[in-house]
Amino acid sequence: MSQLYQYHAYSESGELVKGELYADSEESAMQTLKKDYRVIVKIAEQRNSFQKGKITTSDLEQSTSQLATLLRNGLKIDKALIVLAKSNNKSAMGKLWSLVLSDIKQGELLSLALAKRPETFSTLYVEMVKIGESTGNLPIVFNRLSQNLRFQSELKSKVIQAITYPCFILIVCLLAIWAIFNFVIPSMSSMFESVEDIPSYTQFLISASEWIQNYQYYVFLILFIGIVVILSALKKHEFKVKLIEKVTSFPLVKTIIKQADRIRFATALQLTLESGVSLSAGLTLASQTVINPVLRQRLKSKVDAVSAGSELSIELAKLNLFDDIGISLISVGEESGTLAESFSEIATRSRVSFEQWLSKFTAMLEPLLILVMGGVVGSVVITMLLSIVSINDVSF
Secondary structure: OOEEEEEEOOOOOOOOEEEEEEEEEEEEHHHHOOOOOEEEEEEEEOOOOHHOOOHHHHHHHHHHHHHHHHHHOOOOHHHHHHHHHHEEEEEEEEHHHHHHHHHHHHHHHHHHHHOOOOOOOOOHHHHHHHHHHHHHOHHHHHHHHHHHHHHHHHHHHHHHHHHHHHHHHHHHHHHHHHHHHHHHHHHHHHHHHOOOOOOHHHHHHHHHHHHHHHHHHHHHHHHHHHHHHHHHHHHHHHHHHHHHHHHOOHHHHHHHHHHHHHHHHHHHHHHHOOOOOOOOHHHHHHHOOOOOHHHHHHHHHHHHHHHHHOOHHHHHHOOOOEEEEEHHHHHHHHHHHHHHHHHHHHHHHHHHHHHHHHHHHHHHHHHHHHHHHHHHHHHHHHHHHHHHHHHHHHOO
């Protein structure tokens, strides 16, 4: 397994160069450095590397936008990366740009240096950079990539924002039930010790309270182990794909992912077509941005059909991904040669539609959750009151 090494070395011109590189061992790193530098002053393994930090979509979007601005103002790619690395020297993003800069100094193309880090840079990102290198339009490419990343970040934020409040209500309800069964019911159970004929619902509450007090730590331990196992399994690609396939079959999740995939696919295809990529290549790249693995495979199968001469609108209509208006826009774009504009319009319309649906769903879900959770907590409270009434033989 490759490790990250930091080095200080003098170049042929006598300049002191500080950088980082990946190698299987220190000896391998030394051999690599000797090919490019006259004297190796220092080489040490970086055990606390940036890999422990997490680079978010928002971080990558901001950094990509900064890179586009620097290149647009005339800086060469190596100078621009130096600026980014220095301005973000305490963050994971800065460490990443330092590694990319190190690879470029060793003669690699920027696209190849990015491709070595697939955990951060997607295939679409790398291919777009490769196109920018071949056409000399890197500033435009990075600007479009930053817009695409900004859109993805905003979409993710809206989804998280929509589910935050319902999750908060659920957690509060679970804590209230836990407190009732751990503190309230045990304190009132002593009232029924001398009662011979306890109502069934009262006995159920007492038994449930005793079970929770006796086994709750085992339940918490099992939940913790389950979460750890799932998080570990998610690192395996096969398990992750199967989990996504299962999750996407749920009615509500299926609707959300379908709308998100529609927006992601349309935006990615717009981006590639505007950059001069062929339709078949753009379809291949755009298909890799969707979340649903089944849809991804079906989209890839359409590449051959379109390359063989089939109309894109007809092939996409078979997937049930776009509505009738979207298919009509694609058909018009094919006839007029303005597919990029058509997919831009589809992405905009789909985004507005998704935001409206998300707002309506959240507005409906919040009171529904309050009613359900209030009903659960209220049922427990009413049962407790009935139990107290029954022991005191109160008649209404």
